[in-house]
Amino acid sequence: MELAVLLASFVVLLLTGTSVAAAMLVSGVLSLFVGGLPITIVAERMLGSVNSYTLLAVPFFIFAAVIMNRGGLTDRLLGVAKVFVGHLPGGTAQVDVLASIFFAGMSGSATADAASQGRILIPHMEQQGYDKGFAAGVNSASATIGAIIPPSITMVIYGSVTNISVGALFLAGIVPGLIVGIGMMLVVWFLAVRRGYPRDDYTPWTKRIWPVVSAIPALLAPVLILGGIFSGATTPTEAGVIACAYALFLGFVVYRELKPKDMLPILAETVEATAVPVFIIAAGSVFGFALTTSGFGFLMQDWLRAVTDDPLVFMVIVIGLFLVIGLFVEGTAAMLIFVPIFMPLVAGFGIDQLQFAMIVIITIMVGTITPPVGLQLFIAADIAKISVFKVDIWPFVAITMGITILMVIFPQIVTFLPGLMR
Template sequence: MLLLFLALFALLLIGAPIFVALGGASLVYTAFLSNIPDFVVLHRMAGGVDSFPLLAVPFFILAGNLMNTAGITNRIFEFAAAAVGWLRGGLGHVNVVGSIIFAGMSGTAVADAGGLGNIEIKAMRDHGYDHEFSVGVTAASSTIGPIIPPSLPMVVFGVMANVSIGQLFAGGIIPGLVVALALMIYVSWYARRNGVGRDQAFNWRMLGTSFLRAVPALLTPVIIIGGMTSGAFTPTEAAVAACAWALILGIFLYRSLNLKQFYRITLETIETTASVLIIVGAASLFGWVLTTTRVTEHVATALLSITENPLLLLLIINIILLVIGSFMETIAAISILVPILMPVVNQVGIDPVQFGIVMVLNLMIGLLTPPVGMVLFVLSRVGKLSFDRTVMAVLPFLIPLILVLVLVSTIPALTLYLPTLWYR
């Protein structure tokens, strides 16, 4: 056990990619500490990615890339501005509402930050908003993306934990809306405190026009969620349907997508998918080694020796996840921690769907914390702000996010009401 983790952390410290660290540490065990044949290593890695639900990964990535390129983000922003731009701190609210809508298409926080972020920050800067506030609210609202379905982290969690992806998607809807509400309350407080007014008057005609322009884009989450809840298709098939709809919009309706762009998008999708799946494969091997060496049993025993109260255990796990999320990429953290923590969760009776949403929300907060927060790096570049100033801009928004995390952890109904209503 000691050698396994020393090898893992040594590889991480020298800057090895996460899949190399996971696979290398596993190979140390299989080569020097066991009599396991070499072909078992390949078998375990191949078995980790040989999963029907994981087919959703490339299709959700492709759908998000298509939506960004087809000019759909502009229509989303225009509709959000007409809907809530008349509130105090209007463009801050627009930022959050735009992320809610885009969350039903992309499934990743980085896609939201990179896609809508540029439009939102520029608009807020042009209207005289404090630049750091603009970057902060854009970063915080991007975390809604992987909580409201579809969600790439939830797909990976569902595969690793053997939990229904449809139930995870349903469980993320209410917490995602609660996150949005908490952020909008903070924006309203900021606007009153700093004398920020309304950016535009409410106009029914403008709202109707922008809604009609955005209707085809708004149908994307309706197709995904409606299709799954009605039983028309599985989450994997929903990802394919989202891609098909994005292609129809980009090629035939908006005519903003050409063959050259599609070729570039396809290559980006292949690259992103390969990076996700090779981590999943290496993590599957690492998880098998953890089980073989009984590490998961020892961790479960250690945590249960502290307390067997589900609420206190969830609090301890939250602290662990918040710390790890600050240092590790989301997919890698899920792949490593699920095999270790799920036995504990199951033993004390915490619902795996609730735990999945708690884990994803924790790791989304991790995207906003240094030193490895990916959203911080993306918005530092998009917002043309130094990394340290970006960190300071985001810090106030961690308060509403952590408050929502506490609510989701302590009130199971927030995550379990819709899965129970639709699936159980």
């Protein structure tokens, strides 16, 4: 009875346009009420889920990303990317992907990446003759790299849910993130040649010196952040604090593009951006608890065991489930609901936890660029002033999923660096 109420109310609320977080919270409360459990459990679950030292890294990395966008770091990273790949076929689109790789090493936020670079590069691509759909597609797709290459807010949340070392997750994401970035650049190259998209003039090496020199302080940010984590000198949360301090130093002292009056808007944007994932986590904990008490987890596990005893088939099924779920449910919510259900099976199948984590995270990020609810897709489409269904996203989805399947077959893509550091 409780499970029927939970799932039925959740689906009905989604169909009526209710946000995923609100739908999880309301349906969870209804299920617990029908099951006769005290409603005080709701407050306990919500507060307990966000009362986490690890999750403190989330607002700090968001704060750092906002400062970087407003403090001139993003512009300088775009400048470096332009002088190195702007002359390739689809030059400005190539710049978008490479700059996303740079930005990913500092902010950990795919949303911040899509918004900051999109406002600059999507209009510029349109002026150069790129299709609006392609411009929005490459921007939204490349932004997903921000959640794969560390530091990653998504990995911080995943680690808090599963008790897996966030530092190990960060190490595991480096190689897959770089491969995804290279794959997207190859897609841009192929489409640009076929469609005749323009490229910038070749930049002589002597003229590349100043853009690189001016961006060195910004490019050192990933070294500072990740070096502290991987060396064991800092926790991910402490690294987030360092990222904020360093971004403020660059914005106020080095680049001098920040003024004291900018701090209030920066703080307001940070609070607004932080509230969304935190509320999803809190609501997801109530929904997850309701799923547990209703026996949904055991039903799902029994079904998967009955379907297959092959770990490769299991992971393909998981990828398919997350792809379908990602069409309708926000990625963080999907992760909070289903990852705890799958984790006992991961151990039973003998699958490496880091390999499974990267496959889930990348598949979830694909959900953020597919209609109808992809967040990065909405951001890029809004900037380009087109419908989300006109965004040319599917070539990038295809290459990303192809790389994900390679990770299923060759787990060393994920486990090589963490194993080396051990």
